[in-house]
Amino acid sequence: MTLDRRNFIKLLGGASSLALxxxxxxxxxxxxxxxxxxxxVGGGYGGTIAAKYIRMMDSSIEVVLIERNDHFVSCPFSNLYIGGLMKDLSPLTIKYDKLAANHGVKVIQAEVTGVDAATKVVKTSTGDVTYDRLVLSPGIEFRTEEIKGYDMATTPEIMPHAWKAGPQTVLLRKQLEAMKAGGNVVISIPLAPFRCPPGPYERASMIAMYLKQHKPGSKVIILDANPDIVSKKGLFLKGWKKHYDGLIDYRAAKKVTEIDTRGMAVLVEGIEEVKGAVINVIPPQKAGHIAHVAGVVGTDKKWCPVNPMTFESTLHKNIHVIGDSCVAGAMPKSGYSANSEAKACATNIVNAMNGKxxxxxxxxxxxxxxxxxxxxxxxxxxYKVDKGAIIAVPGSVGVSPDLSETEAIYAESWLKNILTEMST
Amino acid sequence: MTMKWSGWALATGVLAVSAMAQAAPPTAAMLSNACAGCHGTHGGSAGPSMPSLAGQSDKAIVDAMKKFKSGARPATVMGRLAKGYSDAEIAAMGEFFSKQKLHATNQTLDKAKIAKGASLQEANCGRCHLEDGKEGKDDTPAMASQWLPYMQIQMADYLSGKRKMPEQMQEKVKPMSKADLEALLHFYASVK
Incomplete structure (x- = not known):
């Protein structure tokens, strides 16, 4: 009798899924x-790929992608827009219609408000969705509580973070354009780990490039909470010397702990005041909001511990976390990492569901x-798994030997390919 | 890998029951899917300077990866990435991409150059670049429908000596003008 009823509901479910x-x-x-x-949950570098690859590997598995926006703007390359090399964000923007049309991913535009791991239900602004397996790819959230005076609603409108691409990216660009020549641009970098380790230094380069051409007398002041440049140090220093000598004032071990939006200043360790005409505060980071709601954030209260093979949370069964939110051993928090993690997660979800x-x-x-x-x-x-942890394969990790025009040409194709992979 | 691990467990009398011990080593698909971020899903590239790997011959892929690994072929990222894989893994990836359907690219090409390239190919290159470049003899790469900008970068590397040309190719390329070579590349890019 139970079986009959279940089958009946399954039929109903199938019918309404088609309508969906x-x-x-x-x-x-x-x-x-x-x-x-x-x-x-989350239609960025990780979520789109997980959804698509599950469907490609086994089309008998139903995949529902929940994303609050109807489009996604890539953080990688958004510094080029900030520097004035792109006229708008369209080369960085993808939509989800082809994931639905080509792969049968059911895309729902909604805000996730809760996750009940016990009953396997995702609560959204447009209703509940039950799951057998849940993949969270929610990106990052800011630990604004660590910066005195920072208000999540109002501060980014004055001191943009531009660390989630979209309106924030446009705002920072507008502020740079409106700035009077001679004004200083302050970039504050949080302690690692954060999304995109080389990102802040690329941003400084792109802003310095713009200032050099358009704002005589202006410079970039970098306040880095870290003891040194976190990524590609030699290459950034070389590039700055070559192109922006005297235009980038890099200050190591300067942790911004307080801001003054009225006085347009930041305070290093609560005492040393640094003023700027444009201030780009990149706050310290943690796993995306949804990960906290779902209860998959570890004891550090920042990131999500996962099995390095399945990316299943070590805290809740059947919930997987990929991308910036998870702890992926030696892998940096990057778009490409999220892409790789999504595929491994998808492979093992499909295998687990099929008893393989x-x-x-x-x-x-x-x-x-x-x-x-x-x-x-x-x-x-x-990267591979060794003794239960993700490690870099020896000899495979490294950086460019020098600044390169060829690498810039390849970079453009990188963007084209990875965004195409996410959206078709 | 799994064999060694379970062998060790047996030998030491340890019954390792963690999920890790039950995992199989990365499959060809697991290894190859990671490449798709740059080379496109299943190796069908959407980026004009990145080669499509879909439908490429496995021998050509293995040959390229070995030369990237040794440094014999000039590279940016590939020199380092190739070092991340064993010969067996590289062979598995070569086989994976060779089985994918040829990726037809949509490129703006010059009709006159395509026609000129077609006759040049037949007279000069057809003994190794078989079937209008759809296939290759031994480790000769398939060229059909490959991205023109990618092939132009490679040809520039050949001509500057950065990338070593196979001897038979040297003989054929030497007498050709730059316009001839450009025509050849337009032809290969046009083959569907």
Missing amino acids: AACAGTGGLSGPTGGRRVVV ELIDFSGINTCYSFLSAKEAVEVTGV
């Missing part, structure tokens, strides 16, 4: 799943940074 593709609500997704539903053997992780990271309009550098590496 057209109306994109959550109706019909709050009931039983038939044991074959994966819900992916799990496969060890193998992944790559490749991260380009621009130093000038035509020169880029990269860091790259191959």
